[in-house]
Amino acid sequence: MPTIVFASPKGGAGKSTSAVILATELAGKGASVTIIDADPNKPVSRWAKRPGKPATLTVIADVTEDSVIDQIEESARKTAFVIVDLEGTASAMVAYAMSRADLVIIPTQGSQLDAAEAVKAVKLVRTQEKAFRRIIPAAILFTRTSAAIRPRTLQAIEIEFMEGGVRVLGTQMHERDAFRAIFAFGGSLSDLDPAQVSNIQAARNNALAFTGEVLAILKPSAVASQAKVA
Ligand SMILES: Nc1ncnc2c1ncn2[C@@H]1O[C@H](COP(=O)(O)OP(=O)(O)O)[C@@H](O)[C@H]1O
Ligand SMILES: [Mg+2]
Structure with a gap:
């Protein structure tokens, strides 16, 4: 079922965080989800080793360049969603994962320097489209943005992407302590303790909106797989 690949050559762009948020949200709805942890640092x-990983979520590590396509295809047969978290480099592994993606999400922070790295990921998607003769939907996801203000620099970058024909997700992943906290404590946003982490509800709303937008983009296949889950 649908494969969503998080890619960006920039380390620290928010790939792993956004991937785990999407995966736990989908699993929280009862969907079966596989995350392929294709980063050798295994974030x-x-x-997943910490408590609270949803029962319907499987994490697969130890993927190699040679096995990543088979792993994606096998997981897509078994679970309703496959999410691939990649290393922050442009490798053959990244290219192969993109070749099997129903959606490539390219997280980026809102600076011009970060956006230049995101453009590299967009170009790699375009190259894979040519290599595999198929359309690979891709979208930019702004991460760690302020929930309170929308700076002009960010708006300018957004317009540049859109003018270049690159889709930009309407939902941004705001800078929230809760998005860091799940990596410290394990589990999902819903497992966090309000005594330890501030403003969990705002993060949950953000995660919900992000997941909703991704599902809307995937629509035909996502609806089919959700129907299977129900
Ligand atoms: N939306 C967010 N709010 C707060 N911190 C975030 C957010 N997204 C990422 N981070 C933090 O930024 C750093 C890099 O994020 P990470 O997801 O590991 O990026 P990548 O996987 O692209 O290298 C981590 O310390 C992570 O906790
Ligand atoms: Mg990562």
Whole structure:
């Protein structure tokens, strides 16, 4: 079922965080989800070792360049969603994962320097489209943005992407302590303790909006897989 790949050559762009948020939201709705942890630093596997990983969520590590396509295809047969978290480099692994994606999400922070790195990821998607002769939907996801203000620099970057024909998600992942906290404590946003983490509800609303937008983009296949889950 649908495969969503998080890619960006920039380390620290918010790939792993956004991938785990999306995966736990989908699993929280009762969907079966596989996360393929294709980063040799294994951030998702480390999160999964902590308590609270949803029962319907499986994490697969130890993927290699040679096995990533088979892993994606096998997981897509078994679970309603496959989410691939990639390393912050442009490798053959990244290219292969993109080749099987129903949606490539390219997280980026809102500076011009970060956006330049996101453009590299967009170009790699375009190259894979040519190589595999198929359309690979891709979208920019702004991360760690302020919930309170929308700076002009960010708006300018957004317009540049859109003018270049690159889709930009309407939902941004705001800078929230709760998005960091799940990596410290494990589990989902709903498991966090309000005594330890501030403003969990705002983060949950943000995660819900992000997941809703991703599902809307995936629509035909996502609806089919959700129907299977129900
Ligand atoms: N929306 C967010 N709010 C707060 N912190 C975030 C958010 N997204 C990412 N971070 C933090 O930024 C750093 C890099 O994020 P990470 O998801 O590991 O990026 P990547 O996987 O692209 O290298 C981490 O310390 C993470 O906790
Ligand atoms: Mg990462």
